[in-house]
Amino acid sequence: MEAAIPIHWSIGLSAVIFAIGAVGVLTRRNMIQVFMALELMLNAVNINLVAFSQHLESMTGQVFVLFVITVAAAEAAMALAIIVAFYRNKPTLNVDEFNLLKW
Amino acid sequence: MVEKVVFLYCACACAVSAGMMISRSNLLHGVLWMLTFFIHVAGIFLLLNAEFIAALQIMVYAGAILVLYLFLIMLLDVQGLAAQRQSHGSAPVASLFAGVMGALMLVVLTRADFGGSHGVVTAAAVAKSGNVQVVARELFTTYLLPFEVASLILLVAMVGAILLAKKRL
Numbered sequence: 001m002e003a004a005i006p007i008h009w010s011i012g013l014s015a016v017i018f019a020i021g022a023v024g025v026l027t028r029r030n031m032i033q034v035f036m037a038l039e040l041m042l043n044a045v046n047i048n049l050v051a052f053s054q055h056l057e058s059m060t061g062q063v064f065v066l067f068v069i070t071v072a073a074a075e076a077a078m079a080l081a082i083i084v085a086f087y088r089n090k091p092t093l094n095v096d097e098f099n100l101l102k103w
Numbered sequence: 104m105v106e107k108v109v110f111l112y113c114a115c116a117c118a119v120s121a122g123m124m125i126s127r128s129n130l131l132h133g134v135l136w137m138l139t140f141f142i143h144v145a146g147i148f149l150l151l152n153a154e155f156i157a158a159l160q161i162m163v164y165a166g167a168i169l170v171l172y173l174f175l176i177m178l179l180d181v182q183g184l185a186a187q188r189q190s191h192g193s194a195p196v197a198s199l200f201a202g203v204m205g206a207l208m209l210v211v212l213t214r215a216d217f218g219g220s221h222g223v224v225t226a227a228a229v230a231k232s233g234n235v236q237v238v239a240r241e242l243f244t245t246y247l248l249p250f251e252v253a254s255l256i257l258l259v260a261m262v263g264a265i266l267l268a269k270k271r272l
Contacts, residue, residue: 019205
């Protein structure tokens with residue numbers, strides 16, 4: 001059975017989204033926006049995994065997406081808790097000023 | 104044909120909302136663009152015959168992670184911070200490098216021949232017993248140990264988040 005969507009389309013989309021996420025991570029100064037761009041990159045990987053799962057007729061890719069989503073949720077919770085804890089000590093979200101461990 | 108049109112729509116919407124999401128200086132607008140992004144990614148999962156993952160995408164990403172971000176943005180006074188300069192001085196160079204990386208990935212990946220050995224779960228087999236059942240069988244047999252480890256990761260993250268966000272340890 002021929003797949004409805006060519007695999008190259010999904011992979012191209014995933015590459016574009018990953019690049020947009022990389023731009024966000026590299027250029028934004030706001031800590032929250034950096035983490036939002038990180039979610040973009042994780043989603044790009046998920047699209048890739050699902051596309052290959054369909055292309056290669058194996059469910060392993062979809063199971064891995066499950067694990068990626070789990071780790072992304074854990075990462076978001078931890079990151080945002082760290083931001084809250086940091087904000088108490090120094091009311092800023094600028095990544096350039098995240099230097100409390102320097103002296 | 105219809106699938107391709109819908110896929111192209113979802114892909115364009117994904118790219119546009121991703122771009123808007125990282126370029127908004129108002130974080131609330133950014134998070135709302137993130138919502139449209141997640142929903143369109145779920146649409147792409149649906150088109151790729153991954154119904155369970157699509158539902159999970161809506162529930163976990165749009166339902167849980169997004170609300171977490173919204174909470175944080177409303178908790179901290181980030182609207183005042185939005186007046187500051189948003190990007191680094193080295194932003195053009197960084198975006199140039201990321202753009203080159205994306206272009207290279209596009210060129211290489213769209214020309215590659217993805218042959219490979221095929222698995223046993225054909226589209227007909229999935230259509231017979233349903234996507235959820237097929238994923239669950241794989242998850243609870245081959246990947247049972249990683250599944251348990253994933254639940255442990257969630258537990259550790261929960262304890263860690265409570266501990267870190269507490270006022271006094």
